[in-house]
Each structure stands twice: as C-alpha cells, then as structure tokens.
Amino acid sequence: MKKIILPLSMLSLTALLVAMQYNKNQTIETFHLKPQNGGGAAAGKTGAPGEQNCTSCHAGSAQDGTNENTLTILDDGLNPVTTYIPGAQYTVNLAMNSNPSKKGFQATALTSTNVMAGSFTGQAGNTSINGSARKYANHTSASNTSATAPLWTWTWTAPATNVGDVTFYVASNKANNNGNDNGDVIYLSQHTLSAQSSSSLEEQNSSKFSIRFNSELNQVIANFSSLTVSHISFALTDLSGKSIFNSSLGLSQIGSNQPSIKLPSELKSGIYVATIFVGNTPMSSKVFIP
Numbered sequence: 001m002k003k004i005i006l007p008l009s010m011l012s013l014t015a016l017l018v019a020m021q022y023n024k025n026q027t028i029e030t031f032h033l034k035p036q037n038g039g040g041a042a043a044g045k046t047g048a049p050g051e052q053n054c055t056s057c058h059a060g061s062a063q064d065g066t067n068e069n070t071l072t073i074l075d076d077g078l079n080p081v082t083t084y085i086p087g088a089q090y091t092v093n094l095a096m097n098s099n100p101s102k103k104g105f106q107a108t109a110l111t112s113t114n115v116m117a118g119s120f121t122g123q124a125g126n127t128s129i130n131g132s133a134r135k136y137a138n139h140t141s142a143s144n145t146s147a148t149a150p151l152w153t154w155t156w157t158a159p160a161t162n163v164g165d166v167t168f169y170v171a172s173n174k175a176n177n178n179g180n181d182n183g184d185v186i187y188l189s190q191h192t193l194s195a196q197s198s199s200s201l202e203e204q205n206s207s208k209f210s211i212r213f214n215s216e217l218n219q220v221i222a223n224f225s226s227l228t229v230s231h232i233s234f235a236l237t238d239l240s241g242k243s244i245f246n247s248s249l250g251l252s253q254i255g256s257n258q259p260s261i262k263l264p265s266e267l268k269s270g271i272y273v274a275t276i277f278v279g280n281t282p283m284s285s286k287v288f289i290p
Contacts, residue, residue: 040104040139041057041106041136044136045136046106046107046108046171046188047188048108048134053186053188054106061186062186062187062188063187064187064188064189065171066189067097068096068172068187068189069095069189070093070095071107072094072095073090073091073193074090074093075088081193082194083193083194083196084195085158085195086159086160086163086195086229086230087159087160087161087228087229088254089155089157089158090156090157092155092156092168093153094107094153095150095151096172096187098174099150100174100175101146102144102176103139103146103175104139104172104175106137107168107169107170108135108136108137109156109167109168110134110169111159111165112163117159117167118156118158119156120136121154121157122137123155125140125142126140126152126154127140127143127154137152139152160228161228161279164194164195165192166192166194166195168192168193169188170187171186171188172186173186173187174186174187196227208225209222209223210224211285213287217260220274220287221261222257222258222261224257224276224283225256225257227254228278229252230252230278230279230281231248231251231278231279232248232251232252232277233246233249233276234277235274236263236274237275238270239272241273244267244272245264245267249276252278263289267289270288271286271288272286273286274287
C-alpha cells in the first residue's frame, strides 16, 4: 500500500510554536534567578533611608551588622578619625569580621537630611562607584572573596562645608557561594562622623599662619595651612580698627596656601593689622608697611 504523508495541520504547528516559546521563556526566567551582582549591586541597596537592601535580590532577612561590619575612616597620615574636616580626603576601609569566602557590600554616606555627603572615588580592582544623586561604593568581581580582598578600600572626599554629622550606611553580604540567591546573610550597619569644631580648625590654621610685606612688588604675601576648601578674603585695618583695604582671594586648597595681595599705591607708611579669612575663620598679624 502506498504511504500517504499528511501535512502538519495549522493547529498542530501553532501548538508547537507555543510550546517552544514557553520553554524559551522558562529558560530565560530560570537564568535570571541566578546571582547577577558578582561585580557590585545596583544603586540603592544599603538600607539607608528610602532605600532597599541586599535582601531585595538575596533571599533571607537582614541582620544587625554592628559586630560584623568594621568601617574605619583614615586621614592622610592613615590614622583613624572620628571627625571630619570639610573638603579633606579620607581613606575608607571596610572589613567583614567573619571574612567569608564569598562576600559583597555596598555603602553610601549621607547628611542628616539624607543627601549625599561629599563624594566617593573607587580603587581599581577593589571597589567601584555607581549612583547619581547618591553615590555608592561596591565590591568588584575581583574583590568578592576573602582571598582577593580581606578588606575593601575607597576614598571619601568630605563635603566642602560643615554639614553636621555624616552617616555611612553599609550593607554587606555573607554569601554561601552556592551559585544561587538563597542561603546568604545580609548585615546592615551605620557609622557616624561629626564635623571638626570651628574652634579647633581656627587653632590649627592660626598656628601655621604668617604674613610679610614685599616692598618691591608692594604686596602682602600670606602663608598658611588650610584644613578646608573655603572662600578666602583679606582685610587690612589700622591699629584703631578702621578698615583700610579689602580683597577677595578665591578658594583655599587643602594644605599649604600662599596668596599675594596687591596693596593700593597711595597707602601711607605705618603698622597695620592684616587678616586672612578662610571661610569664617580669621588669622591676623601685624605688618609694617614702609
């Protein structure tokens, strides 16, 4: 008997295509359940006010990270500090005390009004920075194990002005390295720094202040060390306190500053009081102008 091969009906073809699409979608969905943050999380996962934390991607509940997350702020001499100087740069070190074999983190720094306090700069291979209005430090794909990174390091530049207390919000992930999104433990912690007092800044600035007059150039040359990035102004008064001359000098830089101020040619000979203002902090010295 001759075989008769019937063409595939439209109904069967449609069913086949639907089944293929269903299997394709199932495969894609299963893939997306796998961990996607080996190189750092999306912005906004620190548990800071108005934010989610890492449990939005990792199954489980967040734990108190006070005894797990150790955040250390170091000055340029690499000494731990508990206060910040406006405009200064600091090294931030974050360690997980349990030092798990697989781990991750995200951190941000906010003022008391929950806006970004200063800025972050990552360290190549160790930390990366993301976010827009708020900036976030994250682990990288090269620093998510205890073997490659016993701690994470990045640079924090403090706000240019005194914004009061600054709080670092940290979320760390003690991962079990099972290649999935379950079984991990998330630790949340907060770490607060206060601003260094203005009286302390004035004392430190004033101790390094000097001023002299250059008769050839008819200039007053100041020399001082600034702990802030602030507006600088100059005021010259006579010994009775009468204002003689004022000038705006732009912004100071962190560290040594040596601005020069051209004086009016008609200035009379005598002893004057020259004052440099760094922000609202004055530094004064008498100067003789022949």
